[in-house]
Amino acid sequence: MVVLSAARWLRSRLSDRFWRVQDVLKYARHFRGRKNRCYRLAVRSVRRAFVRSTKARKEKKRFLRALWITRIEAASLEHGLKYPAFISNLLKSQVELNRKVLADLAIYEPKTFKSLAALAQRRRQEGFLAALGDGKEPEGIFSRIVHQHY
Amino acid sequence: VAKTSLTSPPWPEVKLPDPVEEAKYHAEVVRKVNGLISAGEYGRLFAVVHFASKQWKITNEDLIMMDNVLEAECGDRIRMEKVLLVGADDFTLIGRPLLGKDLVRVEATVIEKTESWPKVNVRFWRRHNFQRKKIIANPQTVLRINTIEIYPCLS
Numbered sequence: 001m002v003v004l005s006a007a008r009w010l011r012s013r014l015s016d017r018f019w020r021v022q023d024v025l026k027y028a029r030h031f032r033g034r035k036n037r038c039y040r041l042a043v044r045s046v047r048r049a050f051v052r053s054t055k056a057r058k059e060k061k062r063f064l065r066a067l068w069i070t071r072i073e074a075a076s077l078e079h080g081l082k083y084p085a086f087i088s089n090l091l092k093s094q095v096e097l098n099r100k101v102l103a104d105l106a107i108y109e110p111k112t113f114k115s116l117a118a119l120a121q122r123r124r125q126e127g128f129l130a131a132l133g134d135g136k137e138p139e140g141i142f143s144r145i146v147h148q149h150y
Numbered sequence: 151v152a153k154t155s156l157t158s159p160p161w162p163e164v165k166l167p168d169p170v171e172e173a174k175y176h177a178e179v180v181r182k183v184n185g186l187i188s189a190g191e192y193g194r195l196f197a198v199v200h201f202a203s204k205q206w207k208i209t210n211e212d213l214i215m216m217d218n219v220l221e222a223e224c225g226d227r228i229r230m231e232k233v234l235l236v237g238a239d240d241f242t243l244i245g246r247p248l249l250g251k252d253l254v255r256v257e258a259t260v261i262e263k264t265e266s267w268p269k270v271n272v273r274f275w276r277r278h279n280f281q282r283k284k285i286i287a288n289p290q291t292v293l294r295i296n297t298i299e300i301y302p303c304l305s
Contacts, residue, residue: 051274054271093246094247095244096234096247097205098205101205101207101235104207105207111242112237115244116244125166126166128161128164132159140166141169
């Protein structure tokens with residue numbers, strides 16, 4: 001005779017429940033309290049932890065940029081320049097270093113940072129003179145734009 | 151005429167030094183630095199290089215890890231051309247924005263091409279039965295900076 005469906009006493013039951021539970025608990029082992037042992041509590045905590053880490057990966061970039069800006073501001077104030085003046089004058093003198101590298105230079109290469117601050121200060125003064133005079137007076141040396149061909 | 155708040159600009163009076171003397175001073179500085187470079191009296195050189203859309207501050211024997219694929223086999227020597235800044239203890243050469251290729255030479259070797267650790271991306275919206283899980287492993291490349299050299303051709 002042909003049997004199309006299995007008998008009622010034959011059930012399909014999970015055999016690897018232990019490993020499925022361990023897959024979740026392994027991410028919760030360093031948590032505090034019962035959520036590092038009990039599956040029901042751990043599932044919620046692990047899910048929240050993953051969601052927070054995905055969101056934090058985007059915010060880490062914003063946070064690090066703010067940190068670099070604070071450090072560059074502190075270093076440029078030591079040399080008598082404010083951060084907006086420093087950055088804007090560096091960009092006007094065609095020096096395109098980003099904030100990460102400027103912060104590293106401020107920490108590990110103080111002499112180089114001092115020379116960059118002096119460059120920004122000189123460009124700032126030439127900008128003031130250009131704004132005041134605005135005639136046929138000679139442009140400052142550091143305000144000249146360099147045209148490079150590769 | 152009476153002095154108001156707008157007669158003089160809000161910044162302090164600025165006087166630039168004499169251009170002729172400045173030119174002499176600049177030429178002297180360039181000559182000294184050229185002499186130092188040709189005599190080889192610098193210690194360790196550091197450079198700021200623009201590579202893989204990021205800027206790195208590197209020295210000799212440095213390891214660098216990039217979050218992408220490089221079309222070079224392991225063990226290939228690579229020359230990095232976009233150098234923004236080169237410095238030693240006594241002098242720095244600042245490029246505007248890049249330094250010339252005949253002035254600096256930065257060599258690196260590709261050491262390793264692996265994948266990153268499996269990062270878990272989970273999006274979850276509570277009470278809306280919405281949960282997505284994705285595991286991402288970015289390809290990474292490890293380079294070692296072999297040498298940074300400068301040649302005395304300043305002007």
